[in-house]
Amino acid sequence: MRVLATGLLVVMGALFLLARHYEGAHPAWPYVMAFAEAAMVGGLADWFAVTALFRHPLGLPIPHTAIIPSNKNRIADSMAAFLQANFLTPAVVARRLRDMNLARSMGAFLADPEFARSSRIRGGASELFAQVLETLDPDRLGAQVKSGLALQLERVRVAPLLGQMLSAAIADKRHIPVMESLIRWAGLTLEDNEDLVRAMVAQRANALLRWTGLDDRLANSVLDGLYKLLAEVLINPDHPMRAKLEEGLESLAHDLQYDPKMQARVEGMKAELLANPALGDWWQGVWERLRHRMIDMARNPGDVMSGQLGDSIRELGQSLQDNPALQLQVNRFARRTAVGIASRYGGQIVRLVSETVKRWDAKTVSARIEGAVGRDLQFIRINGTLVGGLVGLTLHILGHVL
Template sequence: MTGETRPLFPRWQRMGGTRALPDRAATMRRTATGLLVAMAGIYVLAGQYLGLHPSIGYVRAFAEAAMVGGLADWFAVTALFRRPLGLPIPHTAIIPENKDRIADTMAQFLQDNFLTPAVVARRMQDMNLAKAAGEYLAAPAKGDTGERIRAGAGELIAEFLESLDPERLGSQMRSGLKTIAARVEIAPLAGQLLTAAIADKRHLPLIDSAIRWAGLTIEANEDMIRAMIHEKANGLVRWTGLDEKLANSVLDGLYKLLAEVLVDPEHPLRGKLEEGLAQLAHDLLHDPEMQARVEKAKNDLLDNPVVGRWWLGVWERIRGGLLKTAREPGGGLSAAFADTIADLGTALQGDPRLQVQINRFARRTAVGVATRYGGQIVRLVSETVKRWDAHTVTDRIESAVGRDLQFIRMNGTLVGGLVGVTIHAVEAAL
């Protein structure tokens, strides 16, 4: 690793994310160093007053051994992270020099203890993930948390809809619907529906509606019919004014015929209409030529660019409506989504069989992930640590355990002093 050391998370560090541990470690480092300096001062001072009293010897022995112990532990602690006094002493700066091996060891530990299928299955065996998820999902249904869930759900749906390319998605959905419609044979399906409708007499309202539609169409186009009769009549008929009477007679006859067919269930024309419907149903089911014509008409309709533009307009209106509903405060899609989540949570809480199924699925999924991707996860951890520069790794580890290491220095100083006093007492006794 070369180049300038860069923090992994600059913004987090600026916000004080790593401030507490380094400050505490630095405080303990100063305390341990101060204790060592104090022992050195006591040792020098006691050496000057050894003749005043026999107890001064014990003080000097304590300070001398404490200095030795403190210096030894300072060397040991410092050698973990850097070279003491910058000297190229063998077996120092252990962590920076062995960074890659530490990374591999950490990765292997992670794999052996967390990412093997047997370990994952055993750890998840007693975990009721489904019930815990149900309690969490059902709890926010009320109060401020519920409102945040609703707002978040609505914003999530809205952001998702806005992130989609409307034209592209509309084209894809149109293509999908066209593919599905192209596979469906319309003629046999329509024939079956029409046959069932005739058998249940559900076609009679259809005939009545057709007759009324015909009457209303004639009524709406009376002027056009009169003009057609006037144009077809010869000059003598127009000169005598008989064309107007002829037009009135034709229209009156048509209205009378449609009225009779509408009110008389046994009218012959109604019977012809029913026969025509029955024949149409038969042809749709059994006539290949009719079926081919229907399929061709269907495919022509699907290939018509006008239909494509119409569908894009429909999709855009649907999408706009969904966006408006998703962002509607306290309701719409967000409320429906939140209520659905709460219902799901309630179901997970109260259905043991569902919990068993979901827990089994989660366990199998986790085991599958560990089996398939455990090696990749471990390799990612190892490669990530290896990419860190040595100074960063040292700072991370020292920030985590540096305070305890300074306690080791302090303990070494005090324990060394006690050992020195003991040795001095034994010598004095002998």
């Protein structure tokens, strides 16, 4: 476009010289010369105006030229203020997002079968995720994850949480299967350790009982009584032993939630567990297996999307499309998140824009702005050349008519 605008100016100069040479040969040549003369004036004036925005015309330090390089910092601050005032205010962000149904658009994308088969976004994100996991130091990353997890666990008060979970389980009768499993486990443990029980009874029996063989009968009686007790507790839901067990569980749940001594004891056990090196080694192995699994999933997204995870993602997308209540919640969350980001970080975002522009050298700023609007600027030169020529021709005609 710059070559075209300059070429048109050169053509007008050649036309002026040609008309000047043949000025007396025909009555039309003076009109052509007037058009070409005014066109050159208009073209040169607009060339000067356009060039003065970005550099000194012909390299001459004419005042009020090279406007953009000379005012680079002020332009950067003005751009930042414009962005913050018109795009990154909470009111503007909320108003724009209020008219958008992000949840439904996201649902349509996730439910699209093409997303499961071949998605450039999914493929690129998966490859990037796999490369990040492969390039990071696994030991260091695992240690960071472990320390972060330990820090979060240290902040969590485990005892009240366990107490609430136990209270909820008792209220919903979900503790009964667990209690029955423990009773069965106790019976199997007793069966596997009958010899140990018999030996204990024999050691505590006196010599007379051992000489008469009554120690064996006593041991059998003890074992039979224990088996009978466990069987009755397991079969009879109203057994007094069950009531005692439930009473003990309720007391434990209460102490976990409200007893400072119990809570301190649980927190101490938690601290000892977190400080145990064996737990760190176990977590390192878990993390390494998890990391390799995530890399495999990222490398083979098609297999993942064709399995249960893919079905779950498509069901989520369908729900986002068809459930207005869910859309309302997701859109509200997205709007609040965006408004929060604009409110907290809007100033930092526009400051990033301003500082980035300020760090550019004057030549870079001029080149980038001129590259963005260059075609329109060259059209100004072309229009100035043609409009100037028409104005000159009109004035020449009026001068002869009047």
